C-alpha cells in the first residue's frame with residue numbers, strides 16, 4: 001500500500017553543506033492500517049509526512065502509494081495525486097479563515113477536479129458533530145472544532161491515506177480524545193490508512209502499531225548527538 | 239468551489255483594504271468616463287457649431303482665426319470692417335437695387351431723374367445726351383444734399399472730381415455663388431456679451447445643427463423685424479445665456495455700450511422682442527439687434543468726410559411723414575458676412591475668388607474651427623486622458639500594494655490550499671483573479687458612478703451647451719481597428735469607454751502578476767503552519 005524504500009531527504013544549509021534529515025531504508029503501511037509515529041521534536045516527522053504527500057521532494061528512494069511512484073510524478077501530477085489520494089491534517093492553522101466550515105470541507109474537494117459533493121461535505125460535518133456550525137467561519141469555532149472540520153476536510157475526497165501531523169497538540173485532553181477517536185473511527189469505516197504523528201504517549205499508546213522515527217531513520221540512528229545540537233540551535237518546526 | 243469564489247472570499251476577508259482599493263479604481267474610472275463624456279460634449283458642441291448653417295465668412299483682410307472668433311463665436315478683439323457696397327456684391331440684383339434706393343446717390347439720382355423727366359416733358363424732347371444727364375446728376379446730388387443740410391463738403395468735392403463713392407451699376411459679382419447671406423455689424427457690447435447688428439435672416443433663414451436641419455426657436459417672443467410700428471428700427475433678440483444672466487424679459491429695453499464692455503452706453507435703447515431657446519450654438523451668447531437700428535446709433539455712421547471735417551453725429555432723418563429714414567448705404571460698413579454658398583462645391587472657388595481680390599478675405603469656418611479644436615481641445619484631451627489614466631494606474635498600484643501586503647499573511651493559506659492539492663497555477667490564478675475582481679469591480683462601479691453623474695448633470699450640460707447627455711450616452715466612438723493597424727480598411731466603431739474593459743483587464747493582469755508569481759512560488763513545506 002504505502003511503501004518507502006531508501007528515502008533520503010536533506011536540506012541545503014546556508015554554508016552550502018547538506019543537512020541530512022531522513023534516510024529511511026524501508027517503511028510500509030498496509031491499506032486500512034493505522035500507526036502512530038513518535039519521535040523527538042526536530043527528528044524529521046513533519047519532513048517525512050511532507051515527503052510522503054509530495055509537498056517536499058525526496059532526494060532519493062521510492063515512495064509508492066496505491067502503486068503510484070509519487071517521486072516520479074511531475075509536480076502538477078503530484079498535486080493532483082495529493083488532492084485525490086491523500087488527506088492531510090496539520091497541527092494548527094488548518095482552515096482557511098475566509099471560508100465557512102462547510103466551504104472549507106468543499107474546498108478540499110474542489111481541488112480534486114470533478115469531485116464536488118455538497119451532500120458528502122454535510123454528511124462529513126455531521127459525522128464530526130458540527131452540522132450545526134456549518135456556516136460558521138473558523139474564528140467562531142474552538143480549536144477542537146477547527147481540528148474536527150480539518151478532519152472532515154481531509155476525508156472529503158475519500159483518500160487512501162490520511163496523514164495527521166500532531167493534530168491534537170493544541171487541544172485540551174477531552175477534545176484530544178474526541179479528535180483521535182474521530183480520526184481512527186472514520187479511517188476504519190472508510191478503510192483509509194492512517195499515519196498519525198504525535199508526541200503524546202497517551203495517544204500513541206492506543207495504537208496497535210507505533211513507529212519510532214529514530215528507529216527507522218538512519219540519520220538519527222548514526223548522528224544522534226550532532227542532530228540534537230542542530231535541533232537546539234535552530235528554531236523548531238512544529 | 240470555483241477559483242472565482244476563492245478569490246472573492248479572499249477579497250471579502252480583507253474588506254477595508256479591498257473596498258478602498260476598489261474605490262480608488264472606481265474614482266479613476268469615473269474620472270475617465272467623465273472626461274471622455276465632457277470631451278465628447280465639447281466635440282459635439284464643436285461639431286454642432288461646425289454645422290453652423292453657413293460655410294463661409296467674409297471679412298476684412300487679416301487673420302482668418304480672428305475673423306472666425308469674432309463672427310462665429312462673438313469672441314476676441316473686434317476686427318476691421320468691410321465696405322457696405324462690397325457686401326452688396328453678394329446680394330441679388332433686386333436686393334442690391336433696393337439697397338441703392340437708400341443711398342445719397344440714389345436719392346440724388348432719383349431727384350435728377352425726376353427733374354430731367356420734368357424738363358423733358360416741358361421741352362418735349364430727349365434728355366440732351368449723357369453729358370447732360372451726368373452733369374445734372376452731379377448738380378442734383380449737390381442740391382439734394384444741401385436740401386437735407388448734410389455737411390458733406392468732401393462728398394461734393396468727390397462728386398465734382400467725378401469720383402463716385404459707389405460705383406453705379408457695379409456687378410453683383412459674387413451673387414451667383416451665394417445662398418444665404420447674413421451681414422454682421424460688431425463692435426458694441428451688452429455686459430460681457432457681444433452685440434450683433436444683423437438682419438432678421440439670422441433667425442428666419444439660418445438653420446443649424448446636423449445637416450443644417452434645426453431652426454432657431456424662441457423660448458419667448460419672436461424674431462426682430464427690420465421695421466415695426468411699435469419699436470421702429472429698434473428691436474432686439476437675445477440669446478438664452480444672455481437672458482439668463484441679465485434676467486431679461488420680452489419688452490425690456492437694453493442699451494448697448496460702445497466699443498467695449500465698459501464703453502459709453504449708447505443713448506439708443508432697443509426693445510427685447512424675443513428670447514432664443516438654448517441651441518448650444520454661440521448664438522446663446524449674443525445680443526442681436528436690427529442692423530438698421532445699429533447704424534442709427536451714435537458713432538456708427540461711417541464718416542464719409544475726411545480731413546478736418548468732423549463726421550455727423552446722431553444722424554437721423556425723417557421723411558415727410560415723420561418716419562425715421564435708414565442710414566444711407568454710403569455711410570454704412572459691415573464687419574463680416576456669413577455666407578451659405580449655393581452649392582457646397584462653390585465654397586472653395588468663391589474662397590479663392592474673394593481672397594484674390596484686395597478688398598476682403600474669405601474663411602471657411604469649419605476648417606478654422608477644426609484648427610482651433612486641434613490647437614486647444616486636442617492637447618487638453620490628451621492631457622486629461624493622460625491624467626485620468628495615471629489615476630487608474632495609481633489605483634492599480636494600490637491594488638498591487640494591497641494584495642502584495644496581504645501575501646505574507648496569506649502564505650499559510652496558500653500553503654494549505656497547495657497541501658489540499660491545489661497546483662501552483664491554481665493559486666497564482668486565484669491571486670490574479672483577485673486583482674481582476676478588484677480592478678473590474680471597481681471599474682464597473684466607477685463606470686456606473688460616471689454615467690450616473692452624466693445623467694445627473696445632463697440637464698445642466700444641455701442648458702449650457704445644447705448637447706444632451708443621458709445615462710446611456712457613451713463617449714464618442716473611434717475606429718477600433720485603427721488602434722491595431724495603421725490604415726484600417728474596415729470600420730469597427732466602438733465607444734472609447736469599451737476600451738476601458740481590455741485596459742482594466744490588462745492593468746489587473748499587470749498589477750496582479752507580481753503577487754501571483756509570489757503565490758506561484760510559495761514554498762509549501764516552509765509556509766505550512768506559519
Ligand SMILES: Nc1ncnc2c1ncn2[C@@H]1O[C@H](COP(=O)(O)OP(=O)(O)O)[C@@H](O)[C@H]1O
Nearest residue numbers: 011021041042043044045046047231234237238
Ligand atoms: N526548510 C528547511 N531548511 C533547513 N532545515 C529544515 C527545514 N525544514 C526543517 N528543517 C530541519 O529539519 C529537521 C526536521 O524538522 P521537522 O521535520 O519539522 O521535525 P519534527 O516535525 O520532527 O519536529 C529540523 O532540525 C529542522 O530544523
Ligand SMILES: [Mg+2]
Nearest residue numbers: 045046237238
Ligand atoms: Mg513537526
